[in-house]
Amino acid sequence: MKNLSKNNISKIYIVKYCGGFFEGYYELTIFATDKKGRATKYASKFNKMLKKWKEHYKQYEEVKFDNFVWLKNEHIDNHFNRWSMLQDITRCYIEEVEIR
Numbered sequence: 001m002k003n004l005s006k007n008n009i010s011k012i013y014i015v016k017y018c019g020g021f022f023e024g025y026y027e028l029t030i031f032a033t034d035k036k037g038r039a040t041k042y043a044s045k046f047n048k049m050l051k052k053w054k055e056h057y058k059q060y061e062e063v064k065f066d067n068f069v070w071l072k073n074e075h076i077d078n079h080f081n082r083w084s085m086l087q088d089i090t091r092c093y094i095e096e097v098e099i100r
Contacts, residue, residue, distance in 0.1 A: 013039035
């Protein structure tokens with residue numbers, strides 16, 4: 001690992017995404033960089049793609065019991081795994097860490 005203080009790097013940006021609910025909540029680290037622009041660009045692109053894919057999979061959904069959203073029966077075999085994974089992810093974000 002290079003000596004960060006010699007390169008005048010004062011902050012590291014950790015790109016993460018989170019998901020799950022209550023006891024199943026989790027955070028996953030994707031990568032870390034000293035370039036804020038790279039981290040911001042990645043997080044923005046991740047969130048844009050997440051929104052796009054969630055929107056795409058809405059065509060296979062139906063509302064059941066008091067606003068409970070689930071896949072239509074005819075789409076469970078083909079789309080459940082990906083749909084479930086996308087529903088679980090909340091967002092991508094950046095954590096800023098200062099180097100001392």
